Each structure stands twice: as structure tokens, then as C-alpha cells.
Amino acid sequence: MYNLEEELINAIKKRTVKRVLLQFPNGLRKYAFKLAKKIEEEANVEAIISADPCYGACDLAIEELKHVNADLLIHYGHAKIPNLKFENIIFIEARSKINVEQAVLKAAEIFKNEEKIGLLTTIQHIDFLTKAKTILENIGKKVYIGNPGEKTIYKGQILGCDLTAAKDIADKVEGFIVISGGNFHGLGVQLTTGKKTVVADPFLNEARVLDELVKATIRKRWIQISRFSECKNIGVLLILKSGQLNLKLAEKMKNELEKKKRKSILICVREVTPENLNSFIDVEAFVNTGCPRIPIEDQLKFEKPILNPEEALIGLGVIPWENYGKTLLEKNIWKLF
Amino acid sequence: MYNLEEELINAIKKRTVKRVLLQFPNGLRKYAFKLAKKIEEEANVEAIISADPCYGACDLAIEELKHVNADLLIHYGHAKIPNLKFENIIFIEARSKINVEQAVLKAAEIFKNEEKIGLLTTIQHIDFLTKAKTILENIGKKVYIGNPGEKTIYKGQILGCDLTAAKDIADKVEGFIVISGGNFHGLGVQLTTGKKTVVADPFLNEARVLDELVKATIRKRWIQISRFSECKNIGVLLILKSGQLNLKLAEKMKNELEKKKRKSILICVREVTPENLNSFIDVEAFVNTGCPRIPIEDQLKFEKPILNPEEALIGLGVIPWENYGKTLLEKNIWKLF
Known part of the structure; x- marks a missing residue:
């Protein structure tokens, strides 16, 4: 990261910016204070660091940019996601030097x-x-x-x-x-x-x-899909991150659930955490229309089934379980129904 | 809460809204799903529930309203804060019936x-x-x-x-x-x-x-103010909630810290949690310009001192410790320096 600093400071100086916002994934925050201070001193701007969670370039601090009245976002760690069109962002990709x-x-x-x-x-x-x-x-x-x-x-x-x-x-x-x-x-x-x-x-x-991990993962997903298939009250999660919000998918999911005689409500949230979901005691299961890896990686943190849309469609009998791998992470999943 | 439902449904029907966003503090979320379903069925709108933390009317889901393309926010639990001027919000105050x-x-x-x-x-x-x-x-x-x-x-x-x-x-x-x-x-x-x-x-x-609680609280704050007074690298927290963001105060605080030879950076964040702050390992202490009760109630959750601006001014020797009570929660604190 450090060899990019001079380049970054020059890039900031070339623009007419007064205040920049810096965004780091957790692992790089240990460098954040020093880096921000260096930018302030050498590029002659005010630097503000964003401290909310950030797990990818799908989660750009675009709103924060407006709130803190900054002109430029410097996003550390992740590569640009090309289909997210935002201006005023510099991506500093975290490239490792470790030999492979x-x-x-x-x-x-x-x-x-x-x-x-x-x-x-x-x-x-x-x-x-x-x-x-x-x-x-x-x-x-x-x-x-x-x-x-x-x-x-x-x-x-x-x-x-x-x-x-x-x-x-x-x-x-x-x-x-x-x-x-x-x-x-x-x-x-x-x-x-x-x-x-x-x-x-x-x-x-x-x-x-990874054979054993894959088998265990599929087994665990099967259990959650089975549990889900018995649930009547379903919350469809709409994720409020720049690259994750998909109102169209969420509404299609909700309609599909209601066609299958489930009660469903859209729930919008920035962070899918147990703290944010557990208090909805009469919601029996969740379908997450944002980051598709949360159900797979974090299910054990949650008391109730939390499924991806394609998993929910399996649970509703709309698409067959046999296609699990092919349909998982299928961005055009909503075209399937 | 329930006796307000009919009134609320009529109020929604009178407006030309297609989609409403409902916001609840944690304690009322157990009613959220049923209430949202009732509103959908009886007011003929789509209801979306906001699931991010909400501790007060200083934290209105205004941004979410735009993101989910809703026309009206229904905020449960808290009374309106009159100096926050937002339209399209209905406040449903939580009034207890319990005898006092x-x-x-x-x-x-x-x-x-x-x-x-x-x-x-x-x-x-x-x-x-x-x-x-x-x-x-x-x-x-x-x-x-x-x-x-x-x-x-x-x-x-x-x-x-x-x-x-x-x-x-x-x-x-x-x-x-x-x-x-x-x-x-x-x-x-x-x-x-x-x-x-x-x-x-x-x-x-x-x-x-409350005598003992007050004494213990003041003793604990004194310890944190003392620890703070030794710290060199300070993060000034700028809180991204509708009624808490105060860029002017944060910048004044930062200037004051730098006048006193501390290094300081502004850090913006929605939720002041240990998870969000702990990874800044070279920041030794924080000054919180948002909710003034976080340092007082939640200090023990945090490894490092987290102070209100007026406490930080005591730590810097700008205002005397003897005035603690008078300066605490003093909204015009920035006029003091």
C-alpha cells in the first residue's frame, strides 16, 4: 500500500478538492490514522475516515461523501466494480507482495x-x-x-x-x-x-x-432450506449498500412468497447482523437479496433461516434442489420465475 | 400502541402514498411484522420495515426513505424532535398505560x-x-x-x-x-x-x-478524562444520523486538539460500536460529537477513552473540571472556546 501514497497525494493535488473521505476494510484500518494525517499534511486537504463496516466495493461510502461534504472518496483495499458508476472515487487496490x-x-x-x-x-x-x-x-x-x-x-x-x-x-x-x-x-x-x-x-x-467443506456447506444449506419451507412469515431483506440494493428482486421475491401462501414483508437494513434481525420475533425466516455470501458464511450467527433468493425458490418448490450449484449466485435468478 | 392503528391507517389513506417505511426502536419490533401486514392490507400500500438500530428521533430513516423509494416514514416510539425539520414523517409516540x-x-x-x-x-x-x-x-x-x-x-x-x-x-x-x-x-x-x-x-x-450512581459515574468519567489527557492521537467522531451530525462542532474540536499539540482526524460513523472503533489501533482516544450519552453509558464497552466534547475540553485544560455538570450536555459548548 505504501508505495502508492505519493501517487495518491499527487492525484489529490491535481484535483480541486478540499475534503476527502477515506474508506478502509477492517484489516487496513490500522494504517488509517497515519495515512489520513499524511494526506492532510501533504495534499493540503481535510481527511475524514469512514468507520462503518466495509466488506467490498459493493459498499462505497457514497452517502457519507454528501453528509460530510467531501469532494472525493478514496476507497482502499477493493478493486472497482465496473458496473457501479460513481464519480469522484479513487480505488487503491490492496496488492500483496507475497510470493505464491x-x-x-x-x-x-x-x-x-x-x-x-x-x-x-x-x-x-x-x-x-x-x-x-x-x-x-x-x-x-x-x-x-x-x-x-x-x-x-x-x-x-x-x-x-x-x-x-x-x-x-x-x-x-x-x-x-x-x-x-x-x-x-x-x-x-x-x-x-x-x-x-x-x-x-x-x-x-x-x-x-475443499471437498469436505463443500459437502458440509451443502448439507447445512439443505437443513436451512428445509426449515424455511415450513415457515409462514418471511422477511425479505433489502440491503442499503450502494452495490447491493435490489428493490425489483426483493419485490419479485415477496410476490412469489405470497403466491405460495406465505406472508411476507420487505425489511431494509444496512448491516445484516443478529442484533438487527433477532428482535423481529414473529418473522420466522429471512430471504436476503443483498450479499449472497452472508447466508452461506454467517448462518450459524442467526437463530432463524436466512436464505438467498435462489435457495428460497428451492424451499418453495419453484426450482429443483438438484440445480443448487447452478442457480446459486445466478444474477438473473429473477428471470427464472 | 394498538389504539392508534385505525387512526394511522386513515392518515395513510388520506395521503397519496404507494410505499411507506416503518421504523421501530428495538423494544417495539416484536409488533413490526403484524403491523406492517395490517397497514399493507388495510391502507393498500406497500410497507417496508427499517431494521437498522434506532435509539431516538435523532435517528430518522430519511436516507432509507429515498433508497427504497417510499413516500412516507412512520416512526414508532419516539416523540418528534421539533428542531429537525423533515416532511413526510408520521410520529407514533409510544404512550404507556401503566399507572404511576x-x-x-x-x-x-x-x-x-x-x-x-x-x-x-x-x-x-x-x-x-x-x-x-x-x-x-x-x-x-x-x-x-x-x-x-x-x-x-x-x-x-x-x-x-x-x-x-x-x-x-x-x-x-x-x-x-x-x-x-x-x-x-x-x-x-x-x-x-x-x-x-x-x-x-x-x-x-x-x-x-441516584446519589451512588451519580458519584460512581463522575468517578468513572474522571478516570477517562485523565487517561484522555495523556493521549496524543485523537479521533473525533462525526455521527451520520439525521439529528446528530455536527460537522462544525467536530471541526472546532479537531482545531482545539491540534492547538493543544494533539494529532487529530475526523472519523465518520453511523453506529459507535467497539467493532467499528477497535480496528483503529493507532488512535488512542475518541471524542464523540454525536449522542452525548454514549460515553456515559457505554464507556466500558470500549477499550479506549471515548469522551464528549465538553469532557475533552476538561482533559485539555480549556474548561475546569469543577464545571462538569454545568457543561455536560451544553449544546452551545463550542461557544465556550
């Missing part, structure tokens, strides 16, 4: 019998994608890198909610290597493509097979 | 040697204020009820952050009786007036003296 070689070789070892490998990563390791491709090619693999989707900008780049770069090449490959810390992105790949996925983790220098 | 007589008589017993009593309450018990006055007069007390302030609308009504009705008569009375559940409102009264305050709690039918 060992982790990729360990992942390749797991795929020793497969030849055609799809290669994917997050914005953090995107600089190493070409190097990883060469490493795999040098040991005789045929490497495929898919095109970006609506929410990504680089070939091979994936988000928790945009796995286009995986789906794009899923038919051609025998498995995927996902360069990333944690299993979050790899889980999405195997769930939505059905193809064996190995995480190459450059922080731990290890490779992990 | 026993609790008031027990409070009067504590004040058996005093004659001149100030009487205060919250919106919840405002219907019983006249009755309580009569009860006290019947046993020979002289009862004073102060005028409302900028944020309140009824005589004798107080908020956690507007104790004008107490200050208005503090010089005339020997003590205060505050009709309310919990000690929150009474604590504010004794802290800011210095007068002995007794809570008449109609839910528990008991009366409580």
Missing part, C-alpha cells in the same frame, strides 16, 4: 493426474497470476484463465459474489486452483461450478482441497 | 422533608404527568414542571440529551422526581442539575435514589 510459488506448486501436486487447470485469484494476488500460470505450464499443465464478469475487471479475478472467471472456463478444465488466503473464494468456485477446487494459500504456503 | 401512582408516592416518601419538587418524565409516561402532579400536591408538595427544550415538545418531557425541562426549574426546586423505567433519564437530570433526583419507576412500582 510454493503454494501453487503444492496445489499442482494435488492435481498431479489432471492436465487442464483453471487458475483464479483475488485482487490481492492478481499481480502474481501470470507468474503462477508460468509455474503451472512449466510442469506441463494446460492453464485456463477466464474472463472477468460484471463486477470484476481483471482476467482470472473473482469476488465472493462474482465467479464469472470460473464459470467462463468450467467446461474446459478438470479443476481449479484459487490463489487466496482463506477458503471463502475457493468455496464459491466449487459450489457454483461443481469442479474440484484447490486453494493455494500464499500466506501459509499450503494447498487445501 | 404507587411509584410517585414512594418517591414522595423519599422527599418527605422537601416541599418544592420538580416533576419530569419521558414521552412514554407523559399522559400521567398531570395525575402525578395532583398526587404530589395532595400530599402538600409544591410541584414544578419545566418547559420543553429544543428537542422536546411537552412540558416536563426530557430526553437523554435534552434536560431543558429540568434545568428550567432547577433553581426553584429541592429535588426532582423522574417518572421512568431505568435510571438513564434520572442520571442525566442529577448530573446536569446537581439536584437530588429520585426515579419513580412505574414498571417495578418502586422509587430509587
Whole structure:
């Protein structure tokens, strides 16, 4: 991050701005105060830091910009989501310098019998994608890198909610290597493509097979979908984040629930937390029309079933359970009904 | 609450609205789903419930109204704050039907040697204020009820952050009786007036003296102010709620900190929670320019000192500690420096 500071300060100086708003994901907030102070001193502007949660570029502090009367948003960590058209934002992508070689070789070892490998990563390791491709090619693999989707900008780049770069090449490959810390992105790949996925983790220098995690996840989703299918009073969550709000989908979902004799109400919320949902004691289950990874990652935090729209359609008998992977994260899900 | 439903439904029908947004404090959310469904069915509109935290009428879901494309906000629980000028809001005040007589008589017993009593309450018990006055007069007390302030609308009504009705008569009375559940409102009264305050709690039918709580609170604030006075890097919190945002105060606070050789940055946030503040590891203390009760009620949740502006001014040596009560919740605090 630090080598971008001079560039950023010059970019601010070139504009006629008086006040800038800085937005950081949690992991980078430890640098926030010093960075803001440096910007104030060197770019001669007032810097304000946004402290509300921020998990992605779907959650840009656009409203805050107006409230605090700032001219420019500097969003740290995430890459721009190209289909969100906002002006006055500078994206400072968090690019890691950590070498991926060992982790990729360990992942390749797991795929020793497969030849055609799809290669994917997050914005953090995107600089190493070409190097990883060469490493795999040098040991005789045929490497495929898919095109970006609506929410990504680089070939091979994936988000928790945009796995286009995986789906794009899923038919051609025998498995995927996902360069990333944690299993979050790899889980999405195997769930939505059905193809064996190995995480190459450059922080731990290890490779992990996700078969068991995928099976456990599907089992847990099945339990929640079953519970949901018995519920009568359903809250449809409308998420108030710049890149997540989808009133049309929420209303279609509500109509579908009512056609199936459920009672349903739209509930709008910024943060989907147990604190915000638990007090609605007569709502038996929720359908979340925002971030599709919340039900999958955070279900255990919630007392009641919280489902994605496509999971709710399974629970209502509108689409078959067998299609779970194909329909999960399907952005045109509302065209299905 | 329920006897207002028909009136509310008629009020909605009279307007040309298609979609209404309902906002509830946590305690009333148990009724939210049924109430929303009833409004949908009887007023022929779409109802959306806001699920983000809401602790007062200083936190109106004005932005949400635009985001979900609703025409009207129905805000449950709190009374209108008259100096916030927003249109398209219906306030449904939560008025309790619980009798206050026993609790008031027990409070009067504590004040058996005093004659001149100030009487205060919250919106919840405002219907019983006249009755309580009569009860006290019947046993020979002289009862004073102060005028409302900028944020309140009824005589004798107080908020956690507007104790004008107490200050208005503090010089005339020997003590205060505050009709309310919990000690929150009474604590504010004794802290800011210095007068002995007794809570008449109609839910528990008991009366409580607050002397010990007030002493403990002042001791705890003194500790935090002392800790703050040693801190070099200070975050000034700018709260993004409709009735709390005060950019001018935050900037004045920041300037004052820098004059006193502290480094300071403005930090904007919707919810002042440990989750949102803890990740700023190089910020040593916070000054909160929003809800003044957060530092007093919630300090223990936070690792670092979190102070009100007037407390920060004490910590910086700008105003004397002896004036703590008089300066606390002083809305024109920024005129002091």
C-alpha cells in the first residue's frame, strides 16, 4: 500500500478538492490514522475516515461523501466494480507482495493426474497470476484463465459474489486452483461450478482441497432450506449498500412468497447482523437479496433461516434442489420465475 | 400502541402514498411484522420495515426513505424532535398505560422533608404527568414542571440529551422526581442539575435514589478524562444520523486538539460500536460529537477513552473540571472556546 501514497497525494493535488473521505476494510484500518494525517499534511486537504463496516466495493461510502461534504472518496483495499458508476472515487487496490510459488506448486501436486487447470485469484494476488500460470505450464499443465464478469475487471479475478472467471472456463478444465488466503473464494468456485477446487494459500504456503467443506456447506444449506419451507412469515431483506440494493428482486421475491401462501414483508437494513434481525420475533425466516455470501458464511450467527433468493425458490418448490450449484449466485435468478 | 392503528391507517389513506417505511426502536419490533401486514392490507400500500438500530428521533430513516423509494416514514416510539425539520414523517409516540401512582408516592416518601419538587418524565409516561402532579400536591408538595427544550415538545418531557425541562426549574426546586423505567433519564437530570433526583419507576412500582450512581459515574468519567489527557492521537467522531451530525462542532474540536499539540482526524460513523472503533489501533482516544450519552453509558464497552466534547475540553485544560455538570450536555459548548 505504501508505495502508492505519493501517487495518491499527487492525484489529490491535481484535483480541486478540499475534503476527502477515506474508506478502509477492517484489516487496513490500522494504517488509517497515519495515512489520513499524511494526506492532510501533504495534499493540503481535510481527511475524514469512514468507520462503518466495509466488506467490498459493493459498499462505497457514497452517502457519507454528501453528509460530510467531501469532494472525493478514496476507497482502499477493493478493486472497482465496473458496473457501479460513481464519480469522484479513487480505488487503491490492496496488492500483496507475497510470493505464491510454493503454494501453487503444492496445489499442482494435488492435481498431479489432471492436465487442464483453471487458475483464479483475488485482487490481492492478481499481480502474481501470470507468474503462477508460468509455474503451472512449466510442469506441463494446460492453464485456463477466464474472463472477468460484471463486477470484476481483471482476467482470472473473482469476488465472493462474482465467479464469472470460473464459470467462463468450467467446461474446459478438470479443476481449479484459487490463489487466496482463506477458503471463502475457493468455496464459491466449487459450489457454483461443481469442479474440484484447490486453494493455494500464499500466506501459509499450503494447498487445501475443499471437498469436505463443500459437502458440509451443502448439507447445512439443505437443513436451512428445509426449515424455511415450513415457515409462514418471511422477511425479505433489502440491503442499503450502494452495490447491493435490489428493490425489483426483493419485490419479485415477496410476490412469489405470497403466491405460495406465505406472508411476507420487505425489511431494509444496512448491516445484516443478529442484533438487527433477532428482535423481529414473529418473522420466522429471512430471504436476503443483498450479499449472497452472508447466508452461506454467517448462518450459524442467526437463530432463524436466512436464505438467498435462489435457495428460497428451492424451499418453495419453484426450482429443483438438484440445480443448487447452478442457480446459486445466478444474477438473473429473477428471470427464472 | 394498538389504539392508534385505525387512526394511522386513515392518515395513510388520506395521503397519496404507494410505499411507506416503518421504523421501530428495538423494544417495539416484536409488533413490526403484524403491523406492517395490517397497514399493507388495510391502507393498500406497500410497507417496508427499517431494521437498522434506532435509539431516538435523532435517528430518522430519511436516507432509507429515498433508497427504497417510499413516500412516507412512520416512526414508532419516539416523540418528534421539533428542531429537525423533515416532511413526510408520521410520529407514533409510544404512550404507556401503566399507572404511576404507587411509584410517585414512594418517591414522595423519599422527599418527605422537601416541599418544592420538580416533576419530569419521558414521552412514554407523559399522559400521567398531570395525575402525578395532583398526587404530589395532595400530599402538600409544591410541584414544578419545566418547559420543553429544543428537542422536546411537552412540558416536563426530557430526553437523554435534552434536560431543558429540568434545568428550567432547577433553581426553584429541592429535588426532582423522574417518572421512568431505568435510571438513564434520572442520571442525566442529577448530573446536569446537581439536584437530588429520585426515579419513580412505574414498571417495578418502586422509587430509587441516584446519589451512588451519580458519584460512581463522575468517578468513572474522571478516570477517562485523565487517561484522555495523556493521549496524543485523537479521533473525533462525526455521527451520520439525521439529528446528530455536527460537522462544525467536530471541526472546532479537531482545531482545539491540534492547538493543544494533539494529532487529530475526523472519523465518520453511523453506529459507535467497539467493532467499528477497535480496528483503529493507532488512535488512542475518541471524542464523540454525536449522542452525548454514549460515553456515559457505554464507556466500558470500549477499550479506549471515548469522551464528549465538553469532557475533552476538561482533559485539555480549556474548561475546569469543577464545571462538569454545568457543561455536560451544553449544546452551545463550542461557544465556550
